[in-house]
Amino acid sequence: MHLGIIGLPQSGKTTIFNVLTRGDQPVVTRGGRFEVHTAVVDVPDYRLDQLSELFKPQKTIFAKVTYGDIAGLGSASGVEISGELLNQLAQMEGFIHVVRCFESPEVPHPSGAVDPLRDIHAMDAELLLIDLIAVERKLERLDDERRKGGGREKTQIEYEIALFQRMQSFLAAEEPLRDMEFSSDEERVLSGYGLLTRKPVSVLLNLGDGQAAPEIEYPHSHCVVASIQGKLEMEIAQLPIDEAQIFLDEYGIVEPGLEKVIRCSYEMLNLVSFFTIGDDEVRAWTVKYGTKALDAAGTIHSDLQKGFIRAEVIPWEELLALGSLAEARTKGKLRLEGKDYLLNDGEIMQVRFAI
Numbered sequence: 631m632h633l634g635i636i637g638l639p640q641s642g643k644t645t646i647f648n649v650l651t652r653g654d655q656p657v658v659t660r661g662g663r664f665e666v667h668t669a670v671v672d673v674p675d676y677r678l679d680q681l682s683e684l685f686k687p688q689k690t691i692f693a694k695v696t697y698g699d700i701a702g703l704g705s706a707s708g709v710e711i712s713g714e715l716l717n718q719l720a721q722m723e724g725f726i727h728v729v730r731c732f733e734s735p736e737v738p739h740p741s742g743a744v745d746p747l748r749d750i751h752a753m754d755a756e757l758l759l760i761d762l763i764a765v766e767r768k769l770e771r772l773d774d775e776r777r778k779g780g781g782r783e784k785t786q787i788e789y790e791i792a793l794f795q796r797m798q799s800f801l802a803a804e805e806p807l808r809d810m811e812f813s814s815d816e817e818r819v820l821s822g823y824g825l826l827t828r829k830p831v832s833v834l835l836n837l838g839d840g841q842a843a844p845e846i847e848y849p850h851s852h853c854v855v856a857s858i859q860g861k862l863e864m865e866i867a868q869l870p871i872d873e874a875q876i877f878l879d880e881y882g883i884v885e886p887g888l889e890k891v892i893r894c895s896y897e898m899l900n901l902v903s904f905f906t907i908g909d910d911e912v913r914a915w916t917v918k919y920g921t922k923a924l925d926a927a928g929t930i931h932s933d934l935q936k937g938f939i940r941a942e943v944i945p946w947e948e949l950l951a952l953g954s955l956a957e958a959r960t961k962g963k964l965r966l967e968g969k970d971y972l973l974n975d976g977e978i979m980q981v982r983f984a985i
């Protein structure tokens with residue numbers, strides 16, 4: 631899973647990135663240069679911790695999320711959104727939109743004053759515009775294709791023109807494409823396009839030290855909103871773990887930034903975790919909510935999908951209480967499920983397969 635951290639200049643993107651990675655990328659203005667820092671982050675999971683304590687495997691492998699800190703968005707940054715920047719954005723599965731709430735005389739807001747709702751609208755408008763330009767270019771190409779003829783079937787071209795025209799008017803009305811409904815045929819046509827407003831987005835309000843989160847009415851549906859004291863948490867994240875805990879307690883931060891951002895990421899993408907248990911490794915995997923056992927097996931290894939016979943499934947806390955897979959099997963607690971079984975969050979799955 632690959633998510634992009636976006637936001638207007640000087641909103642605190644790199645600061646938040648450092649919270650996630652316990653890193654210390656320099657937080658300085660780059661004069662509008664486009665750059666991306668990427669980091670793979672382990673998804674903290676207390677369930678995996680407990681399973682690993684019980685089974686004492688050689689390795690414990692956490693699920694992973696890749697975050698990219700993408701500077702250069704925001705018309706004020708002077709970077710044109712095209713080429714490489716657009717490519718990077720199009721590859722992301724979703725965005726964490728960092729919105730500046732903190733006041734700082736040393737770091738003046740590029741637009742003069744702090745106004746989170748204005749900034750949310752500005753970023754949304756920018757993404758909408760990028761999509762609108764892409765859709766209009768596509769319409770021009772389709773129109774050419776229709777006039778020249780010869781290649782694809784006319785009905786297919788007409789079908790796509792109607793689809794992109796519908797998207798064009800949606801975007802022109804300032805509605806993001808994620809709020810538009812598509813048939814599965816249309817989804818197929820669009821699958822190759824990394825349209826930005828189709829991707830889910832979480833708004834992360836970046837607060838100053840001790841600042842209370844402002845009440846923000848996010849303008850669109852399908853959006854997770856959370857807040858974080860970015861600079862404070864970045865400083866805490868760079869401390870040794872036990873010291874960090876003292877500061878978190880002192881500032882009354884119940885859910886550290888990393889966990890909060892990961893939770894938002896899972897929520898916005900509708901993800902769940904399942905686990906596999908072995909002597910060598912205890913491991914967490916991430917799939918979309920509503921994934922079938924067969925496809926989940928495929929995320930582990932293509933052989934498990936090809937040779938899939940049955941899945942043995944048990945909720946993690948039941949296995950923890952029973953103490954071992956053997957015990958769960960004797961007690962008949964290991965359910966046998968077929969390939970269409972829909973996995974739930976926190977289930978352990980052992981795949982029986984033959985190839």
Ligand SMILES: Nc1nc2c(ncn2[C@@H]2O[C@H](COP(=O)(O)OP(=O)(O)OP(=O)(O)O)[C@@H](O)[C@H]2O)c(=O)[nH]1
Binds near residue numbers: 644701
């Ligand atoms: N007081 C205060 N300053 C902050 C906070 N978050 C970020 N800053 C400061 O704001 C400046 C910009 O932060 P960055 O994290 O570099 O912001 P950015 O969005 O990555 O900026 P660009 O990459 O230049 O667009 C830095 O000097 C940070 O120290 C905060 O919560 N409080």
Ligand SMILES: [Mg+2]
Binds near residue numbers: 657701
């Ligand atoms: Mg930055």
